[in-house]
Amino acid sequence: MYPKRLFLIACTLLAAATAHAEWHYDKQAIMGTEVHLQFWYQDEQKAQQINRAVMDEFRRLDAALSPYKEDSELSRVNREAGQGPVQISDELARIVDKSLFYSRQTHGSFDITFATLGSLYNFRDGKQVDSDTTESLRDAIGYHHLQLDRSKGTLRYGDSRTKIDLGGIAKGYAVDRAVDILKQYGVTNANVSAGGDARLLGDKRGKPWLVGIRHPRDKSKNAAVIPLENTAISTSGDYERFFIDDDDHRVHHIFDPATGKPADTDRHKDGETADSDSVEETLISVSVIGPAGFDTDPLSTSVFVLGKSKGLALIDQMDGYEAIVIDADRQMFFSRGLAGPQP
Structure with a gap:
């Protein structure tokens, strides 16, 4: 009888703990899009801490990788790498390295140097680049212009007119980083999305x-x-x-x-x-x-x-x-x- 009582007590305690667990939600405007977060966690106060940690990570990446922020690492590199090798963070080197991998895999269909011309477009105001400008800058586009030295941690542009934009890879990287943080806190069920990129951790509690x-x-x-x-x-x-x-x-x-x-x-x-x-x-x-x-x-x-x-x-x-x-x-x-x- 005694072991059975212990089993019943344990089941009661487990049920009580589960009853306090719930889904936590947040939505914030970061990285030029809406970041959505949904995760299952049993402690409300700790869940708020987890939520802040995830959103702070998105804001950190936005501050570092945005081409629209003058003080971002990416903007600094775009200003200086056309003149010579620029010291870059390990994180940016990893993202550029991955970008170059897919440039080679797709024979240039994926290429972050599209920003050489892409940065001159304004979609909000309906502004595009004229044909003369396009022709004059086309040869400054090409991943072969990117001279990444992982051992030295430097990046140099072979053409001084070249610019890069990480819009085709940064959000995917960011949702992965968010899931890494959730895992560190012991979260096993979550859905993180940023614009068109989503990463799912586990399932939705049995479905x-x-x-x-x-x-x-x-x-x-x-x-x-x-x-x-x-x-x-x-x-x-x-x-x-x-x-x-x-x-x-x-x-x-x-x-x-x-x-x-x-x-x-x-x-x-x-x-x-x-x-x-x-x-x-x-x-x-x-x-x-x-x-x-x-x-x-x-x-x-x-x-x-x-x-x-x-x-x-x-x-x-x-x-x-x-x-x-x-x-x-x-x-x-x-x-x-x-x-x-x-x-």
Whole structure:
């Protein structure tokens, strides 16, 4: 009888502890987007501490990696690296190194030097770069201009006009860092997202997280809802930052380094039929699923620029990664692992 009583007491104590555990939520504007945090934890006071630690990490990364903050490390590097080697932090060196890895893997479709021209666009005011400026700066774009020396901790630009932007990789890195912090506190179930990048820790207490992929032409709808757990997902789309120019062309923030211009999507106003001959290759939304945001973030941009066939082929050759793409004709396609066996 005594052991049974101990068992009942233990069960009662466990139930009481579980009853006090709950979901904690927060949403803050950081890194030029909305950062969402949801996690399960049993101690309210400690949960507030965890929440602050995660959001402080996003703010730290924004302060270091934003090209819009004059005093950020990235801005300093952009000002000085064209004149000679600049000492950089281990963190920035790691991010640039990863960026160069994907530049090589995609033969330049992913390239952080797109900012050489991309930084001259203003999507809020509908300002784009004229053709003369584009032609004059195109040869300053190219990852081969980036001379990273990991042993010395320096970065130099081979062309003094070159600039870099980490918008295609920094948020993926940031959600990974957030999950690292959550793990340090013993959190086992969480969902962290920053714009189009999300990292899921564990499941949603016995069921998968349901992650919506936004409809690229109707922000009130999802094109798909994917059950996921313990993984990362990044989405790149031509609807995130864009304007329609005087010629009815969609001008968006995902650049093709080969042209120095936004990657061609459906060159028309919303709601009209795409008229491009390459409509079946042209993508308007790409979602990549994989172990870490540090990889899914640059991969979603890469697939977007590469187009449907080359982009899906890239994902199909990578173990542990899958992709969902939507072309300019609003058709959805899947990488081999999601599409299932072919007849």
